[in-house]
Amino acid sequence: MPAADPFVIVGAGLAGAKAAEALRAEGFDGPVVLVGDEPELPYERPPLSKGYLLGTVEREEARVHDEGWYAEHDVDLRTGVRATGLDPAGHRVELATGESVRYGSLLLATGSAPRRLPVPGADLDGVRYLRTLADADRLRADLTGGGRRVVVVGAGWIGMEAAAAARTLGNEVTVVEPQPAPLLGVLGRELGGVFAQLHRDHGVDLFTSTTVRELRGTGGRVSAVATDRHAGLPADLVVVGVGVTPNAELAATAGLEVQNGVVTDATLRTSAPGVCAAGDVAAAFSPLFGRHLRVEHWANALHGGPAAARAMLGQEVLHDRVPYFFTDQYDWGMEYSGVASPDDTVVCRGDVEGGAFLAFWLSGGRVTAGMNVNVWDVTEPVQALIRSRRPVDPARLADADVPLEELVGTG
Numbered sequence: 001m002p003a004a005d006p007f008v009i010v011g012a013g014l015a016g017a018k019a020a021e022a023l024r025a026e027g028f029d030g031p032v033v034l035v036g037d038e039p040e041l042p043y044e045r046p047p048l049s050k051g052y053l054l055g056t057v058e059r060e061e062a063r064v065h066d067e068g069w070y071a072e073h074d075v076d077l078r079t080g081v082r083a084t085g086l087d088p089a090g091h092r093v094e095l096a097t098g099e100s101v102r103y104g105s106l107l108l109a110t111g112s113a114p115r116r117l118p119v120p121g122a123d124l125d126g127v128r129y130l131r132t133l134a135d136a137d138r139l140r141a142d143l144t145g146g147g148r149r150v151v152v153v154g155a156g157w158i159g160m161e162a163a164a165a166a167r168t169l170g171n172e173v174t175v176v177e178p179q180p181a182p183l184l185g186v187l188g189r190e191l192g193g194v195f196a197q198l199h200r201d202h203g204v205d206l207f208t209s210t211t212v213r214e215l216r217g218t219g220g221r222v223s224a225v226a227t228d229r230h231a232g233l234p235a236d237l238v239v240v241g242v243g244v245t246p247n248a249e250l251a252a253t254a255g256l257e258v259q260n261g262v263v264t265d266a267t268l269r270t271s272a273p274g275v276c277a278a279g280d281v282a283a284a285f286s287p288l289f290g291r292h293l294r295v296e297h298w299a300n301a302l303h304g305g306p307a308a309a310r311a312m313l314g315q316e317v318l319h320d321r322v323p324y325f326f327t328d329q330y331d332w333g334m335e336y337s338g339v340a341s342p343d344d345t346v347v348c349r350g351d352v353e354g355g356a357f358l359a360f361w362l363s364g365g366r367v368t369a370g371m372n373v374n375v376w377d378v379t380e381p382v383q384a385l386i387r388s389r390r391p392v393d394p395a396r397l398a399d400a401d402v403p404l405e406e407l408v409g410t411g
């Protein structure tokens with residue numbers, strides 16, 4: 001490998017920026033190029049549906065590093081530049097500027113993009129998605145001041161957080177979700193129902209088992225949402241949160257193994273020599289869960305970027321973290337660790353109705369996932385329980401007087 005070839009990172013989000021930081025922290029003194037198609041400095045997305053949308057978090061606070069950091073660390077940050085092609089045999093990345101950059105090692109950290117709503121009228125004005133700072137700026141302008149009729153399509157995390165922010169800002173909010181409960185895929189029916197109640201208690205009209213058929217407009221702007229149960233829910237604004245798809249086109253076109261994301265081993269190396277992937281775009285093998293997982297969470301980008309950087313440097317790496325996620329909705333703060341399946345049984349401890357509790361998902365008597373709502377500093381024992389794979393007694397798990405550490409076997 002010629003010493004002058006830079007380490008190139010495609011995707012200047014959290015995973016990409018953290019990978020650049022880790023390369024320097026590990027003492028790599030060769031050239032580093034960080035390419036991102038957004039016009040922004042790398043930033044974190046969680047505030048976009050929470051504090052930034054509510055106007056309580058400043059734009060700068062969302063940045064991964066401040067403006068001077070990239071020059072100070074000799075990272076060649078190219079914002080507003082899209083990588084358009086990848087030639088793994090020639091070790092080259094093509095950029096939209098027409099440049100062809102030969103890389104010593106490459107990281108794909110291209111993240112994911114919102115799925116579009118596949119119904120007539122979805123391209124009307126006033127139909128919003130929420131992925132980028134630019135999206136958040138538009139939505140914030142729409143919601144601030146309140147008094148608008150907002151229909152949120154999709155009761156996943158983004159939809160529920162957007163609904164909470166819209167309500168908090170004084171808008172009328174309706175949520176339409178085809179599944180029988182919000183967040184069904186992650187939480188299951190029982191805990192999804194708890195989040196449904198939270199939103200209803202805050203004045204959201206939540207219609208589950210309801211599918212959007214069409215968005216109707218007046219003068220090119222959305223004015224109503226037709227569902228299989230409603231002729232037209234009035235809407236000044238529609239926020240669509242129906243999931244994301246990984247930005248894996250570069251890898252797929254170049255012939256890398258892609259299956260719901262860029263497939264990697266547990267060291268985040270892809271099927272192409274010298275190419276790693278991290279963050280939302282990576283479908284990485286999880287030794288803990290014994291299968292490939294694509295994790296669309298902040299913590300996975302935060303830790304996966306640096307792990308991939310170490311793999312690029314040829315170090316021994318094992319990216320084997322328990323998936324972790326957090327959300328804030330109204331006065332609920334929640335953390336979730338693990339991966340539950342729809343057939344898992346649920347055990348709760350604490351005050352579910354009062355909104356201060358833990359929930360566990362069990363398969364074969366072993367904890368697969370755990371969630372804490374307005375109860376803090378339990379992530380470590382919850383993750384230890386998941387890792388231990390020890391069968392636990394559901395009655396003791398439900399008993400708040402039994403320390404979690406005791407169930408892990410460390411208490």
Ligand SMILES: Cc1cc2nc3c(=O)[nH]c(=O)nc-3n(C[C@H](O)[C@H](O)[C@H](O)COP(=O)(O)OP(=O)(O)OC[C@H]3O[C@@H](n4cnc5c(N)ncnc54)[C@H](O)[C@@H]3O)c2cc1C
Nearest residue numbers: 011013014015037045046083110111279280296297298301
């Ligand atoms: C509104 C919102 C709220 C969220 N809230 C939470 C939360 O509360 N908790 C949580 O755990 N997770 C949350 N997430 C998820 C979390 O933000 C993502 O998991 C994280 O951003 C993934 O980071 P990433 O670096 O892998 O990808 P991204 O953040 O998507 O960054 C990838 C970057 O690469 C760019 N790119 C793509 N293709 C190219 C190309 N060909 N050339 C150049 N650049 C390219 C993209 O435009 C993007 O800027 C939230 C996400 C959103 C959108």
